Amino acid sequence: MNTTFLEIVNSSSVLADAVTCSWGDVALSILLKVIFSLVVITIVMSFAGLSVVAERKVCAFIQGRYGPNRTSIPIVAAVPLIGNFLKRAGLMQLVADGLKFLLKEDPLPAHVNKFWYMLAPIMALTPVLIVAAVIPFGAYWTEGGVMTPIAVADFDVSLIFALAIGSLGVFGAIMAGWSSNSKFPYLGGMRASAQVVSYELAMGLSVLSVVLMVAANKDVQSPLNLFEIGRAQGGFWFVFTQPLAALIFLIALFAETNRLPFDMAESETDLVSGFHTEYGSFKFGLFFVGEYGHMVVGSSLFITLFLGAWNPIPGITWPETWGWISAALSVLTMLVKIVAMLFFFIWIRWTVPRFRYDQVMRLGWKALMPLALLNFVAYLIFVSI
Secondary structure: OHHHHHHHHHHHHHHHHHHHHHHHHHHHHHHHHHHHHHHHHHHHHHHHHHHHHHHHHHHHHHOOOOOOOOOOOHHHHOOOOHHHHHHHHOHHHHHHHHHHHHHOOOOOOOOOOHHHHHHHHHHHHHHHHHHHHHOOOOEEEOOOOOEEEOOOOOOOOHHHHHHHHHHHHHHHHHHHHHHOOOHHHHHHHHHHHHHHHHHHHHHHHHHHHHHHHHHOOOOOOOOOOHHHHHHHHHOOOHHHHOHHHHHHHHHHHHHHOOOOOOOHHHOHHHHOOHHHOOOOHHHHHHHHHHHHHHHHHHHHHHHHHHOOOOOOEOOEOOOHHHOHHHHHHHHHHHHHHHHHHHHHHHHHHOOOOOOOHHHHHHHHHHHHHHHHHHHHHHHHHHHHO
């Protein structure tokens, strides 16, 4: 009887220890996910903020000007070498802009629909932060030699998730345009919705050929997984094997992010400021950051799909034997590619003139859509031969 009782006690202790360890592992896993989520949000928001400075500096470089190089914070500017560098680089201008948005009077016009008016800026920024969770910013190897993505979330249909959630950002422009109860914002919101519908279809079709190419690899478990797509580019990058799909996706990405020459939703030449005409101060700042955030996440998506993801050079990958050094280099490679893509976005803005609205619609429906469909059908014929 005593022996049985002791056995029960011992088995209960073992079970309690197992449950405790299990809950401890789950808590640690959740904590790591939360920490990495905050890191990813910090990266995206930092890139979005620095893009504002880069926009001015690159614009000035293209036009033969200096750009922001005088704004300074007295205490920081007094630091030897560092203070002067931050001033000349224009980085203190970023702090000045942020404080301006925070400290200016935040207007709330009487004629607007207040609930949707205040929700619109949040809706413009939120999808960016959600999509960033599925972007693989690098890779590392576990003890068993299994390559694992450096991402907040990794699941089988992360590509579809990114495209679906990313397209919801246009609802911010639509809400802002409708809730402002003003003519020009309303026209800007309608333009934004029509533009997304026109280019979202071409973007989706351009990705299908990439998905089929990844699916042809027997080692791939899910061709709709962004990590698997990036891992499949350890050899040739898809920008070389699918150049037309890459071009279509890139053009559609410009239209999706409302960047010149596709900024029909906020064209100041005919719409004052477009869908955010009635906004100012902090709410306008959210729209501003949301646009650059879309550039960062859109660039990350394009890099993962066509530019080899975290792989440094076509045909070359970071070796597994380097351990954590390879993981750090993979993340660094991804960040360098994002910087290059942001430069390309800014370069195009200050080089190509704005299209007319009818030209934007014609390009989407009469050029990109047929080309994307033709590229998909041609690839189906090629693989079936």
